[in-house]
Amino acid sequence: MEKVVEIIDVSMNYHTLDGETKAIQKLNLEVLNGEFVSVVGPSGCGKSTLLSLISGILRPSAGKILINGKEVQGPSASVGYMLQKDHLFEWRTIAKNITIGLEIQGKLNKETQASIEKLLKEYGLYEFRNHYPRQLSGGMRQRAALIRTLATKPDILLLDEPFSALDYQTRIAISEEVWLILKKERKTAILVTHDLAEAISMSDRIMVLSKRPAEIKSIHEISLTCSNKTPITCREAPEFRFYFPTIWKELDVHV
């Protein structure tokens, strides 16, 4: 399979008046087309920084990042980013929230409008298109946020703990739904999360990062035996019990 994302010797330093913080050090990673990769690591280890670098809103201090073989120079339409909260704008209707990316990229036309309408219908938000975000439940809002990300037709989705603001049940249900949508739309995804069970149930591979400055500690290929593979059924797979403690130990959590 072709490589969609290549991270080559990337380092990232933050500068403040108090000094320099090394967030990421010489990190290498390849993500293949259609793959679902999770990034786990201790809090504040630079996981989100990594996503910002891939999306092009931050530039690395050293090294380079290739997307579809081209070096990242800034934000591009081929990368979609989903943040922790839905960040739907309260003053826009759901439909208007979803078109914001297209508006910014100057791609709002009849054709893209039609494809958004299709997405809205497909994922059960069509009747709510003229509602305001506050009228929707947390799960629906997050679904709207996903459609907003998909509207610009990115090849790669960066998910920055997109479920952490939801309550536990909604979280499981929405992660299942998002996973199914991403598989159906054949998107490559990189998920940053704190939730090991979430990572194991959703991913093809899990990358464990070290404490700051972040380096790759290990990479786990996840293969779970379950019929009709989805995140929820995966939680019942016998191997689930094996991956959890293995990765947990590597995270080296001390409270």
Added chain:
Amino acid sequence: MYDSKYSAVSEEHKKFLMNNKRKNSAIGLSRFIILILLFFLWETAASKEWIDPFIMSQPSRIIKTIVIMSKDGSLFMHTGITVYETIIGFVSGTVIGTLVAIALWWSDFLAKVLDPYLVVLNALPKTALGPIILVWIGGTTKSIVVMALLLSIVVTIINVFTGFSNCDEDKIKLLKTFGANKRQILRKVVFPAGIPTIISTLKINVGLSLVGVIVGEFLVSKAGLGHLIIYGGQVFKMDLVMTSVLILAIVAAILYLSVLWIEKKVLKMM
């Protein structure tokens, strides 16, 4: 919360609504009684000569003054002028202040450079600049409007700029991931997110602009409620002064309520 719409209202809920209504009407009635009582006391005290009606004026004299001034139309002329100047002052103060706030948001450098000047200007009682404006611009309506503008503009700049700066960083990040430039970030998120701040500034500005207009009218003293107050004071016509102050209180309340109404409409639209 929506239950009441679909099912019959329960007895308990009816009772609750009734109690609430009763409480509200009691509050309204008490307010009204206080007002009536005050005017009644004032009237009796003046007519029984417990206080000197020449100095303290008297509700009946105020009514008489209102009637006379309504007949010759001077009441409406002076009130209209004050309202007009206030509206021009606070609308321009809000618009120009917001534009400056946008410039400060745009350029972090500019914001940092101007910060100490804004702090000093904010602390300075702007009314102290009255005589300077009078000399520079002359004794016209223009001076009064500038006075009103001056009082509201600095607060507007500071409040709106703070509002813009407090815009959720993640919302901006979201737009950046779509490749938004600075202008788009301003138009799509920073400005719309700042509209509630701008409106709440409008509420402050109504009051401040009115202060500016009255001070301006004191200085220029050609027309307006401020002129009537100053003139009445100079010729010892306390009836005129009290009437003007009373009208001013009503004007201030109406202006404030109008802004509240606009706020409600705008926030509903958002």
